[in-house]
Amino acid sequence: xxxxxxxxxxxxxxEDVRFLTGAGNYTDDINVAGQTYAYFLRSTVAHGKIxxxxxxxxxxxxxxxxxxxxxxFEAVGGLPCxxxxxxxxxxxxxxxxxxxxxxxxxxxxxxxxxxxxxxxxAEARDxxxxxxxxxxxLPAVVDMRAAISGAAPAVHDEAPDNLCYDWGFVEENRExxxxxxxxxxxxxxxxxxxxRLVANPMEPRVAIGDFNRASGDSTLYxxxxxxxxxxxxxxxxxxxxxxxxLRVIAPDVGGxxxxxxxxxxxxxxxxxxxxxxxxxxxxxxxxxxxxxxDAHGRDHVTKIxxxxxxxxxxxxxxxxxxxNMGAYLSTFAPSVPTWLHGTLMAGTYTTPLIYCNVKAVFxxxxxxxxxxxxxxxxxxxxxxxxxxxxAREMGIDPVEIRRxxxxxxxxxxxxxxxxxxxxxxxxxxxxxxxxxxxDFAGFEARRAESAKRGKLRGLGLSSYIEACGxxxxxxxxxxxARAGLYESATVRVNAAGxxxxxxxxxxxxxxxxxxxxxxxxEMFGCPEANxxxxxxxxxxxxxxxxxxxSRSIAVGGAAMVRxxxxxxxxxxxxxxxxxxxxxEDVEFANGVFSVAGTDKKVDFGSVALAAYVPHNYxxxxxxxxxxxxxxxxxxxxxxxxxAYAAEVEVDPETGAVTxxxxxxxxxxxxxxxxxxxxxxxxxxxAQGIGQALLESAVYDANGQLLTGSYMDYAMPRADDxxxxxxxxxxxxxxxxxxxxxxxxxxxxxxxxxxxxxxAVLDALNAGGIGVExxxxxxxxxxxWAAIQSAK
Amino acid sequence: MAKKPVTFTLxxxxxxxFAEEGQNLLDFLRRSVGDLSPKxxxxxxxxxxxxxxIDGEPHLSCLTLAEAAAGRKVETASGLATGxxxxxxQEAFMERFAAQCGFCTPGMLVSAKALLDRNPRPTREEVIxxxxxxxxxxxxxxxxxxxxxxxxxxxxxx
Numbered sequence: 001x002x003x004x005x006x007x008x009x010x011x012x013x014x015e016d017v018r019f020l021t022g023a024g025n026y027t028d029d030i031n032v033a034g035q036t037y038a039y040f041l042r043s044t045v046a047h048g049k050i051x052x053x054x055x056x057x058x059x060x061x062x063x064x065x066x067x068x069x070x071x072x073f074e075a076v077g078g079l080p081c082x083x084x085x086x087x088x089x090x091x092x093x094x095x096x097x098x099x100x101x102x103x104x105x106x107x108x109x110x111x112x113x114x115x116x117x118x119x120x121x122a123e124a125r126d127x128x129x130x131x132x133x134x135x136x137x138l139p140a141v142v143d144m145r146a147a148i149s150g151a152a153p154a155v156h157d158e159a160p161d162n163l164c165y166d167w168g169f170v171e172e173n174r175e176x177x178x179x180x181x182x183x184x185x186x187x188x189x190x191x192x193x194x195x196r197l198v199a200n201p202m203e204p205r206v207a208i209g210d211f212n213r214a215s216g217d218s219t220l221y222x223x224x225x226x227x228x229x230x231x232x233x234x235x236x237x238x239x240x241x242x243x244x245x246l247r248v249i250a251p252d253v254g255g256x257x258x259x260x261x262x263x264x265x266x267x268x269x270x271x272x273x274x275x276x277x278x279x280x281x282x283x284x285x286x287x288x289x290x291x292x293x294d295a296h297g298r299d300h301v302t303k304i305x306x307x308x309x310x311x312x313x314x315x316x317x318x319x320x321x322x323x324n325m326g327a328y329l330s331t332f333a334p335s336v337p338t339w340l341h342g343t344l345m346a347g348t349y350t351t352p353l354i355y356c357n358v359k360a361v362f363x364x365x366x367x368x369x370x371x372x373x374x375x376x377x378x379x380x381x382x383x384x385x386x387x388x389x390x391a392r393e394m395g396i397d398p399v400e401i402r403r404x405x406x407x408x409x410x411x412x413x414x415x416x417x418x419x420x421x422x423x424x425x426x427x428x429x430x431x432x433x434x435x436x437x438x439d440f441a442g443f444e445a446r447r448a449e450s451a452k453r454g455k456l457r458g459l460g461l462s463s464y465i466e467a468c469g470x471x472x473x474x475x476x477x478x479x480x481a482r483a484g485l486y487e488s489a490t491v492r493v494n495a496a497g498x499x500x501x502x503x504x505x506x507x508x509x510x511x512x513x514x515x516x517x518x519x520x521x522e523m524f525g526c527p528e529a530n531x532x533x534x535x536x537x538x539x540x541x542x543x544x545x546x547x548x549x550s551r552s553i554a555v556g557g558a559a560m561v562r563x564x565x566x567x568x569x570x571x572x573x574x575x576x577x578x579x580x581x582x583x584e585d586v587e588f589a590n591g592v593f594s595v596a597g598t599d600k601k602v603d604f605g606s607v608a609l610a611a612y613v614p615h616n617y618x619x620x621x622x623x624x625x626x627x628x629x630x631x632x633x634x635x636x637x638x639x640x641x642x643a644y645a646a647e648v649e650v651d652p653e654t655g656a657v658t659x660x661x662x663x664x665x666x667x668x669x670x671x672x673x674x675x676x677x678x679x680x681x682x683x684x685x686a687q688g689i690g691q692a693l694l695e696s697a698v699y700d701a702n703g704q705l706l707t708g709s710y711m712d713y714a715m716p717r718a719d720d721x722x723x724x725x726x727x728x729x730x731x732x733x734x735x736x737x738x739x740x741x742x743x744x745x746x747x748x749x750x751x752x753x754x755x756x757x758x759a760v761l762d763a764l765n766a767g768g769i770g771v772e773x774x775x776x777x778x779x780x781x782x783x784w785a786a787i788q789s790a791k
Numbered sequence: 792m793a794k795k796p797v798t799f800t801l802x803x804x805x806x807x808x809f810a811e812e813g814q815n816l817l818d819f820l821r822r823s824v825g826d827l828s829p830k831x832x833x834x835x836x837x838x839x840x841x842x843x844x845i846d847g848e849p850h851l852s853c854l855t856l857a858e859a860a861a862g863r864k865v866e867t868a869s870g871l872a873t874g875x876x877x878x879x880x881q882e883a884f885m886e887r888f889a890a891q892c893g894f895c896t897p898g899m900l901v902s903a904k905a906l907l908d909r910n911p912r913p914t915r916e917e918v919i920x921x922x923x924x925x926x927x928x929x930x931x932x933x934x935x936x937x938x939x940x941x942x943x944x945x946x947x948x949x
Binding site: 012013015016017018019020021022023024026028029031122200201202203204252253254255257284286287288508509510511675676678679682683685686687709710711715716717718719721723724 | 811821822826827828829830831832833834835837838840867868869871872877881884885886888890891892893894895896897900918919920922923924925926927928929930931932933934935936
């Protein structure tokens with residue numbers, strides 16, 4: 001019988017009550033008394049020298065409080081970058097200043113030139129139109145190959161060749177990889193693009209700065225996945241506000257997907273302006289503004305070579321990637337194509353030799369940073385595409401070639417040649433499950449049926465692995481991270497037994513307010529309803545690192561478990577006093593402390609009350625109160641993995657692709673709430689399907705974003721997506737965190753794009769149309785063009 | 792700026808507020824009336840987050856002038872429940888885990904209500920058609936479609 005409480009129960013979400021009744025409290029729903037409105041005047045050209053900004057007339061317009069320009073921010077810091085990469089030659093990456101408002105030059109369409117604060121948004125907007133801006137337009141560079149050709153304009157003077165870094169990994173393997181590829185029986189080569197995407201959470205970014213003149217404290221309300229990180233970056237590196245004078249609140253957040261990790265200029269601006277004007281300052285992005293200011297995702301161009309022996313065993317992989325950084329380094333941008341990408345190039349396979357070269361390139365485009373999966377989708381895409389191509393070239397079944405190369409289930413822990421060591425996994429098990437739920441056995445009959453209707457049917461698969469809960473802090477520090485990657489939790493048991501958990505993880509759709517209490521309920525033997533989760537407010541909980549990289553339950557959940565264990569340990573000591581027994585003899589189960597072999601018992605609530613009303617209490621040896629904090633720093637990543645399949649039909653006349661079915665067999669280790677895990681997988685797959693079939697951020701040669709609205713950027717809609725078959729019954733629990741969990745947030749977005757592209761190519765090739773590759777998105781025009789060129 | 796009084800019915804109650812010249816209904820409801828349930832997702836009619844019902848018909852409030860509501864019946868997601876009792880659509884959304892971040896949810900619910908009000912027994916295709924103007928970035932739509940079918944009573948609850 002399914003559980004109805006605790007770990008493993010599909011409990012309905014408590015946060016739904018407010019979301020479904022329109023009572024969610026998102027940042028734009030917050031209005032501070034006396035608030036004013038900020039409007040940013042943004043560059044309409046991709047590259048140019050700011051000759052002059054004349055605010056005199058605009059400043060006198062109705063309602064205007066002040067107009068800020070780049071000069072106002074020269075005395076404060078630029079937006080910091082949180083990860084430093086070292087190039088192959090030992091030089092550190094180029095890290096040009098990223099000012100709050102543009103200074104001297106504009107470097108992408110959307111770069112803020114000035115900001116008006118006025119009593120109303122309409123007045124701020126009107127005044128911005130009256131600002132006189134003279135910009136001497138410079139040639140822009142958009143294409144990465146052109147950018148590093150030596151003949152392109154420099155985005156930054158500090159990087160005249162537009163190269164941010166040139167990274168090699170594993171550098172010591174390079175010659176051995178070259179030799180293995182040179183002597184291999186077969187080498188499959190593929191050049192591909194991982195298309196630039198816009199994360200597009202449905203809630204646009206919002207920031208409200210508020211300054212309290214009485215206390216001298218600043219408060220920022222913001223749409224962030226990690227308010228403590230914003231407080232640290234903005235306070236310490238940009239504005240110079242000590243953390244005890246700065247509070248950052250991220251209330252309900254309407255989706256993040258990575259793009260709300262980063263510290264943005266508007267957050268610093270509103271905090272700065274609120275203090276300067278002594279008035280609250282609110283900014284809400286409009287959607288077109290979001291398209292040209294939210295950090296974009298992906299945008300890699302890669303050449304991958306896979307060397308195989310005559311039996312299809314993988315011998316070596318060599319990749320060369322260009323990774324677009326855009327015009328400035330966003331908070332974690334340098335880490336995405338490097339440590340979140342190169343380390344995943346072993347995938348689920350035993351390939352002994354791997355070398356990746358990544359050149360990160362500045363262009364006159366919006367900064368690019370982590371988007372759901374961040375580096376891991378790029379790794380999986382190239383790997384799973386080149387494997388399919390190799391299988392076709394060598395005449396091996398795509399399932400079979402993967403099985404021949406899987407890391408066997410008895411080989412764990414498994415040290416890959418790309419630094420990471422997988423703790424657990426069973427890739428044959430998830431492949432077996434996939435073959436079953438996607439009904440591979442019945443596929444040829446379905447293909448024949450499609451053929452009768454003149455359609456080409458295809459089945460494509462992928463096997464992915466991801467590394468979640470990036471850690472440990474001392475290792476990532478050596479790799480260039482400028483932040484720790486622990487998580488924190490405070491568990492407070494109140495006098496009457498109610499429990500509050502303050503977590504550094506942030507929930508913006510993941511359902512932590514439901515799942516975290518499930519863990520506490522399991523540990524304390526209490527109903528979930530007794531547990532309240534507090535998150536998203538630096539004023540209420542300990543320093544935490546937030547939510548990204550599928551880390552919340554694996555790292556944040558583990559911190560909560562550690563704090564709860566401390567509570568139980570202390571409560572046992574109190575119980576031993578109350579029961580007049582030795583602490584070693586005290587047992588705790590189902591919310592009751594008892595003494596083995598006796599009928600002595602005391603319930604959890606009585607112990608909590610004793611801790612706060614310590615009359616009969618050993619004050620000389622135990623402090624009153626029942627509240628504990630833990631910081632948990634994992635010893636390793638977690639490694640969720642799985643196998644995905646897409647089944648498609650291609651119309652050879654039009655190139656239109658119809659996605660008929662999508663199946664996912666995942667191994668997430670232990671699962672706290674299966675309903676929520678399924679929902680996370682659904683959402684990830686939807687975004688992966690979006691990347692594969694619909695979405696692409698397109699710039700013209702002058703650096704104008706052509707896809708700057710929902711009319712131009714094709715978001716998946718209800719009629720674009722199929723039913724999914726999702727299974728997470730294959731479970732190899734993580735061995736190094738207390739819950740045995742692995743994380744599930746990004747898997748769907750990682751595993752699905754190659755499965756879809758492989759399915760379309762299977763349809764074409766099985767239909768006698770020899771096409772080796774089509775770049776995403778697989779729009780009808782691209783597929784049709786590929787069909788025509790193959791004829 | 793010239794302001795005009797707008798009197799209308801909001802979720803069954805008489806309501807009145809001043810609308811600024813050119814103010815859209817979304818901004819009017821959120822800022823002038825204080826109903827925060829319709830959401831600003833794009834302001835261009837592309838996402839459906841601001842969907843409200845006017846005399847039972849779904850409208851994108853970001854593209855509708857506030858004055859258009861004068862004398863008419865406006866319904867939003869905040870009026871769906873009856874006190875603490877959730878509407879059957881809200882119940883079904885919770886059962887099916889059809890909201891994740893919750894931001895598109897008010898617009899989805901309103902679009903779904905418009906459908907069920909005019910077509911109490913829609914087919915799956917009709918549900919998809921009715922929701923195709925509402926973007927959701929979290930769920931992949933499947934649970935939303937299932938929830939609306941459940942609410943329509945087409946089949947027994949799981």
